[in-house]
Amino acid sequence: MTGSAERRDDLPLDEWHEVPAGADEDRARSNGHRPAEPIAPAVPDRSGDVWDRRVAGGLAFLRRRLAGDYEVDEFGFDPELTEAVFHPLLRRLYRDWFRTEVTGLENVPADGAGLVVGNHSGAVALDALILSTALHHEHPDHRYLRLLAADLVFRMPVISELARKTGGTVACNPDAERLLRGGELVGVFPEGFKGIGKLYSDRYKLQRFGRGGFVSAALRTGTPIIPVAIVGGEEIYPMLADLKPLARLLKLPYFPVTPTFPWLGPLGMVPLPSKWLIEFCPPIPTAHLVDSADDPLVVFNLADQVRETIQQTLHQLLERRPDPFGP
Amino acid sequence: MTPGGSSSLPGVVVVTGVSRYLGAHVAARLAADARIDRVIGVDLAEPGPEVAALLDQVERIRVDAGAVGGLLADLDVDAVVHLALVSAPDPQQGGRAAMKEQNVIGTMQLLAACQRAPRLRKIVVRSSTAAYGASFRDPAVFTEETEPREVPRGGFGRDILDIEGYVRGFRRRRPDVTATVLRFAPFIGSTADTTLTRYFSQPVVPTIFGRDARLQFLHFDDALEVLHRSVVEDHPGTYNVAGPGVLALSQAIRRAGRVAVPVLEPGLSGAIALARALGYGRYGLDQVDLFVHGRVVDTARLEREYGFTPRSTAAAFDDFIRAHHGRAVVTREQLAAAEQLVLDRIRQVRAAVREQS
Numbered sequence: 001m002t003g004s005a006e007r008r009d010d011l012p013l014d015e016w017h018e019v020p021a022g023a024d025e026d027r028a029r030s031n032g033h034r035p036a037e038p039i040a041p042a043v044p045d046r047s048g049d050v051w052d053r054r055v056a057g058g059l060a061f062l063r064r065r066l067a068g069d070y071e072v073d074e075f076g077f078d079p080e081l082t083e084a085v086f087h088p089l090l091r092r093l094y095r096d097w098f099r100t101e102v103t104g105l106e107n108v109p110a111d112g113a114g115l116v117v118g119n120h121s122g123a124v125a126l127d128a129l130i131l132s133t134a135l136h137h138e139h140p141d142h143r144y145l146r147l148l149a150a151d152l153v154f155r156m157p158v159i160s161e162l163a164r165k166t167g168g169t170v171a172c173n174p175d176a177e178r179l180l181r182g183g184e185l186v187g188v189f190p191e192g193f194k195g196i197g198k199l200y201s202d203r204y205k206l207q208r209f210g211r212g213g214f215v216s217a218a219l220r221t222g223t224p225i226i227p228v229a230i231v232g233g234e235e236i237y238p239m240l241a242d243l244k245p246l247a248r249l250l251k252l253p254y255f256p257v258t259p260t261f262p263w264l265g266p267l268g269m270v271p272l273p274s275k276w277l278i279e280f281c282p283p284i285p286t287a288h289l290v291d292s293a294d295d296p297l298v299v300f301n302l303a304d305q306v307r308e309t310i311q312q313t314l315h316q317l318l319e320r321r322p323d324p325f326g327p
Numbered sequence: 328m329t330p331g332g333s334s335s336l337p338g339v340v341v342v343t344g345v346s347r348y349l350g351a352h353v354a355a356r357l358a359a360d361a362r363i364d365r366v367i368g369v370d371l372a373e374p375g376p377e378v379a380a381l382l383d384q385v386e387r388i389r390v391d392a393g394a395v396g397g398l399l400a401d402l403d404v405d406a407v408v409h410l411a412l413v414s415a416p417d418p419q420q421g422g423r424a425a426m427k428e429q430n431v432i433g434t435m436q437l438l439a440a441c442q443r444a445p446r447l448r449k450i451v452v453r454s455s456t457a458a459y460g461a462s463f464r465d466p467a468v469f470t471e472e473t474e475p476r477e478v479p480r481g482g483f484g485r486d487i488l489d490i491e492g493y494v495r496g497f498r499r500r501r502p503d504v505t506a507t508v509l510r511f512a513p514f515i516g517s518t519a520d521t522t523l524t525r526y527f528s529q530p531v532v533p534t535i536f537g538r539d540a541r542l543q544f545l546h547f548d549d550a551l552e553v554l555h556r557s558v559v560e561d562h563p564g565t566y567n568v569a570g571p572g573v574l575a576l577s578q579a580i581r582r583a584g585r586v587a588v589p590v591l592e593p594g595l596s597g598a599i600a601l602a603r604a605l606g607y608g609r610y611g612l613d614q615v616d617l618f619v620h621g622r623v624v625d626t627a628r629l630e631r632e633y634g635f636t637p638r639s640t641a642a643a644f645d646d647f648i649r650a651h652h653g654r655a656v657v658t659r660e661q662l663a664a665a666e667q668l669v670l671d672r673i674r675q676v677r678a679a680v681r682e683q684s
Contacts, residue, residue: 051677052674056670059669062666063662063665065581070578072575073573076541078575151464157538160537161537169466170466174466174468174470174473
């Protein structure tokens with residue numbers, strides 16, 4: 001008799017995540033919207049019929065999307081779409097293609113704000129997406145990582161909306177601090193384009209950390225900084241040369257030449273299947289430094305500490321992974 | 328100080344732009360407030376038939392907002408509510424040149440007159456969230472302190488920046504006058520008629536390819552409430568006024584049951600320029616900028632200082648949908664029925680397959 005009483009809206013599309021019963025309804029009502037009345041299924045489904053539930057769940061999802069019955073936050077983050085579409089796709093890449101191993105998850109808080117600072121690599125910022133998949137997939141509380149991206153991302157149509165829908169926003173202090181004050185886990189790559197646009201010969205050498213804006217954001221909000229080292233991103237698109245004149249012409253920060261790109265065209269955009277290791281380092285508390293957010297010395301020292309931690313952890317991880325394309 | 332007046336309640340209030348929808352409603356509402364002695368409506372144009380009935384209790388003077396200098400001194404005006412702004416050029420009324428004349432020159436002259444009015448204690452100026460400009464480096468949420476990074480391309484946005492500049496100058500010269508600047512999000516509601524409500528009323532709605540702007544709306548009644556409180560209470564400073572929460576443009580179109588047609592942005596800008604040259608100046612670069620960048624503001628200051636929270640963006644939009652429901656292309660009921668139909672078909676097919684095997 002469970003069949004007819006069950007609300008089809010609450011069935012998860014994907015088995016990774018159990019949506020708590022009624023969550024959809026509460027979320028909708030909180031924004032002043034009345035969700036449509038649930039309709040009892042015409043054919044009572046047999047308990048244990050996985051496919052029937054999947055089809056019903058998928059159709060309910062489609063209906064909600066087409067009717068606009070979902071919520072986005074003020075940054076444009078669409079948790080439902082991220083959960084149902086983007087994370088399942090990224091998990092394929094994360095698990096089957098890159099065989100990612102994650103350690104140190106206990107250093108990521110279960111709730112409340114945290115600033116995750118990582119090394120950047122790999123021509124396109126795939127490491128940011130893999131990192132957010134790791135946190136959502138492996139963390140016991142399935143935390144979303146709110147990524148801060150360069151404004152170039154938001155200049156490009158389609159890409160900009162994908163970034164916003166998956167929880168990203170422009171890398172600037174007001175946004176970072178607003179997310180941190182809201183108790184979110186924020187992901188930042190202070191190397192920026194210097195990190196992802198470096199040559200293969202410079203792999204796993206951390207670049208300059210800019211002005212340390214991420215440190216002042218953490219200091220102003222008293223948020224712990226969690227350094228994270230990501231190994232594997234450098235080998236996916238080994239960049240042999242940077243065609244600077246072409247990059248200038250296209251108004252890009254760099255134009256990569258890899259063994260496969262641009263020679264093989266779109267096929268050259270398939271990332272090489274390197275082995276990925278991600279390690280979260282112990283958090284660096286900043287609550288006692290809230291008053292020093294504008295002190296350049298404190299900011300630089302802290303940025304340096306984060307940088308050193310990531311660099312050392314990268315070396316340790318590289319020793320654990322002698323073969324970049326190993327199992 | 329006004330004689331015998333320790334309260335901040337103004338005796339004589341001048342409202343500019345009363346021939347237009349917002350001005351007429353605000354003037355009528357203030358006139359209905361017994362605490363205010365006189366409400367004088369100022370506008371150059373005759374009020375349209377749809378708002379004329381509202382203005383029974385309002386003294387009307389047909390004069391340009393810019394030429395009220397003598398009026399302010401003669402009538403011992405305590406407060407001025409400046410609403411005479413045009414948000415989109417109207418080809419029948421002189422187009423963009425007339426719009427700029429009214430917005431920028433009109434405000435400049437009004438503020439110059441206010442500066443010379445010795446009894447004036449309060450001025451409330453209508454502004455817009457367009458004051459934040461539009462840039463790809465913008466933060467996602469604007470607080471009142473955010474400076475525009477790029478001057479907007481649209482005429483209205485540029486006018487708003489000029490107007491706020493004049494108000495800053497006025498504040499410096501008359502620090503004794505309480506100056507309130509209200510940055511309103513686009514109005515929406517069951518009756519409001521604005522560029523955006525006309526946009527969402529069409530069955531097929533053009534959008535910009537690859538962009539899904541985050542939008543906020545303000546219910547028209549809440550705009551009236553905030554303006555009313557600004558006159559009878561003292562709230563110096565600049566305030567964002569918007570419904571909390573956010574709707575993505577695509578989401579708003581779906582909730583309204585309309586169909587979105589994505590258009591490439593460079594083509595759209597060209598088409599708008601062409602349309603304007605041909606005299607169809609209905610949508611401008613203001614709208615394109617809004618739909619490319621989106622605009623979300625922080626309303627914490629309003630909620631704190633006014634003790635008032637406008638209804639949410641989603642609720643305000645729902646009110647609009649209910650009033651314009653008849654022209655929806657896809658309704659929620661149709662979607663639910665289609666869902667049920669497909670589900671039943673799949674179940675029938677699966678049951679048939681199971682019986683055969």
